[in-house]
Amino acid sequence: MESTSHITVQNLNVYYGDNHALKDITINIPDKQITAIIGPSGCGKTTLLRAFNRLIDTVDGVRITGKVLVDGEDIFDPRADVTMVRKKMGLLSQRPYPLPMSIFDNVAYGPKIHGIRKKKVLEEIVEHHLKMASLWEEVRDRLHEPASRLSIGQQQRLCLARGLAVEPEFILADEPTSALDPKSSLYIENRFRELRSQFSIILVTHILRQARRLADYIVFLYLGELIEHGPVNEIFENPREERTREYIRGVIS
C-alpha cells in the first residue's frame, strides 16, 4: 500500500443483540483515496461505515469490541469525545435528510454548533461549501427558503455541503446515489472525483460499476466477514478469493 492510513480498524466486532453483524474486522483504510465497501445487502457495509463515526451508538442493544483508530486515537475509548469524532467525518446518507430549516441554516448548522458565531464568517463558509458541492449557482438567490423545497438531487448536494462545512477529514457516503436519478448521481460522482485530493472518501455501494469507475480501493464484506480488500484493479481483474469472484460475476448477491 502506497499511502499512510488515517483509519485503522483492529479486530472490530459489532453485535446487535444476538446478531453478530461484523466479525473480527481488521483493515487499514488508505488516505486521500476513494475506498468502496461492497458486498451483498445485509453484509454489514453500512454497519462498518457507521462504526467510523459512531452512529451505531444510537442503535438499541448494540455491543462493540475491538478498536477503530482515527489519527492514532481509538474512537471507542470511553474518554473520546464522540462529537469531535463525528466532526471529522462528513456523512452522506442514502436519502438526503436536510434539516428542518433554511438552505443557509442547513450549511451553517455545523459551524454554528462548533462555535462559529460571526455572521460574516458563516456567510463565507456557506458560500464556499455550497460552491464545493456545486450547488451555489442554483440557490444563491434563495438561501433563506426552506431546504425542503429543493429537488432530491439538490438536497443531496446540500447535504454534501453541510457535511463539508464542518471541515471533516473524511467523507462517509452510504449509497449516496441510490435515491437519485442518473443525472443527479453523475453530479455526485463528479464531486467525489474533485474532492478525492482533499479528503479520504469511504463509499458504501451496491452498484459494482459505480465502485469500479469511482474507487481506488475496494473492501469486500460478506455476511459480516471481511473477505478481501485491495486496489480496485486487483479486486476486479484478479480476485484471490472465490467468493469475491462469484460476487463480482453476479453469482451471489
Added chain:
Amino acid sequence: MKSRRLFKDNLARSIMWFSAIFCILLVILIGFALFQRSRYILAMKSLADLFFLDSWHPLKGEFGFFPFIMGTLWVTCTAVIISVPLSFLTAIYLSEYAPRMIREWAKPAIDLLAGIPSVIYGVWGILVIVPLTKNYIAPFFGRHSSGYTVFAAGVVLAVMIFPVIIHVSIEVFRSVSFELREASWALGATKWQTIKHVVVRKALPGIIAANVLGFSRAFGETMAVLMVAGNVPKAPSSILDPAYPLPALIANNYGEMLSIPLYDSALLMAALVLFIVVLFFSILSRFALVRVERSSE
C-alpha cells in the same frame, strides 16, 4: 468549548430524565396524598360501612357513600348505553363508508365537539335536555319530574363522550390494514360482511379500549353532571330519579365546612375512589391499545 457543550448535554439529559421520572412519581404522589388524607376516615369506619350504608349526615358523623356510588354508576351506565352503539356505528360509517367530502367535514366537527368545555355541555343540558325530560319524557312515563335526573345527566355525558370514543375508534379502524379488507372483498364478501367478520374482529381490543376511555371520562366528569343530575343524596331507582354522583359531591362540598370532623377526609376518600377506578381503567385500555398496535405492525 468542547467540555462546555458536553456539560450542557449531560445537564439537559439529567433534567429531562428527571421530568420523565416526575410523571411516574406524580401518579404515585397523587395516590399517596389522597390516601394520607383519607386515612382518618378509613381508621374510623370500615370500608363496608362507607360503601354500603346509605346515610349521609356529616354533622352526625355518618358517611355512607352508597347513594353517591349508585348515582355515579347510574349516570355513567346510562351515558355508556346511549353513547357506545351510536359512537361505534358513527366510527364505522366515517372510516369505512363515508365519501371523502363528508369525512373531511365530520372529523373536524367531532374534534371540535371534543374541545367544548364541560360547563358548556352543562348549560346545554339545562337549556335543552332538562326541560325535555321534565315536559315530555317524564310525563310520557306518567311521572312527575323536575327534569334534573339520571337521564338528563346520562344524555349530556353521552354527547360528551361521543368524540372520545369516535376519535379513538376511527384511529383503530385505520390501523387495520387495507390488504386485509381487499383479501375479504376478493373472496366476494360485501362491505358490511367484511366489516363484521374481518375489520371489527381485528379491531376489537382497540374498540373496547376506546369505550373504556369513554367510560372513564364519563365516570370522572364533574361540572356537566353537577349541573343537571339534581344532586339529591339518595340512591336512584330509575333513570327518571335525580342522582348525586361522587364528583358532584366533591365539587359541591370540598373546601367548605372543613371544621366538621372527618368531612374533609371523607371527600378526599371519594377523590381517591375516583382516582383508583380511573387508574385501573386507563391501564386496562392502554394495554388493549398496545396489543392492537403490535398486531397491526
Added chain:
Amino acid sequence: MRSRKIEEAIFRGIMIAATLVVLSCSILILATILIKGLPAMNLDMITKTPKGGYYLGKSGGILNAIVGSILLTGGATLVSIFLSLPVALYANVYADKSSKLIAFTRVSLDVLWGVPSIVYGAFGFTIMLFLGLKASLLGGIIAVALLIFPIMSRGMDEVMRMVPKELLNSSYALGATRFETALKVVVRQALPGILSAVLIAFGRGIGDAASVIFTAGFSDRINFSLFEPAATLPLAIFFQLGTPFPEVQERAYASALILTIIVFLISIGSRILIRRYSKHVIK
C-alpha cells in the same frame, strides 16, 4: 344473495342515522349557545367587571373572568410547556426505544390524562394546604398545569415519534450533541405538532371548572397578583346560572357564548399556526 344486499343496506342506513344523530348534537349545542347567548350579549360583557357581585349583579360584564381565565390558563400552559417538552424530548431523543423507564412514563401519562379534573382540584388543594397557600391565581395555575401537562406531553410525544431517526443521525453526524439536536432539529421538525399540543392543552385548561373551583377561588375584580383569588370563565358561568334571577342567568348564556368563541378561536388558530410553521418540515 339478496339478503346480503338487504343487510348491507339496512346497516348502512343505521350507520348514517347514527352519524346524523352525533353531528346534529354538536350543531344543536352550538345553536343553543348561540340562540340563548346572542340576545344577552353586549359590549359591557367583555369590557367591564360585574356590578353588584357575580351572584347578584345584573349589570357590568365578566372582564374579570376573561382576564382571570387567560392569566390562569396562560400561566398553567407555560408551566406545562417546561414540564412537557423535556419529557417528550427525553423519550424521543435520549432514551433507547426499548427503555423500560419510558414505557412506564408513557403509561403514567395515560393514567394522568384520564384522571378527572375534580381529582386534580382536590389534590391541588391538598398541596396548597401543605404549602400554606389559600385559593389564589397560583393555586389555580398549579391545578390546571397538573391537568393539562399530560395532554401536552402525550401530544408532543406523538409528533416527536414521527421524526425520522435518520434526521437525528444527520445532525449527530455533524458532531452535534443530543441536546443540540433536540433543540435545533427535533423541536423544529415537530414544531407544528408541538404548537397544536400546546393549544389543545390551553383549550382544555381554559374550559375546565372542576380543577379551579377550590384552588383559584373567585373574585369580582381583575387581579394580577399570584396570591389573590382569580375569577375564571367556566366558574362565572356556573355561578351566574346558579342564581334565582333570570337576568343573571341570561348573563350566564352570554358568558357561555364568550367561552365557546374563545375555545373555537384557539382551535382555528391552531390550524392556522400549524400551516404556517410547517414550511421547514422535512417530509
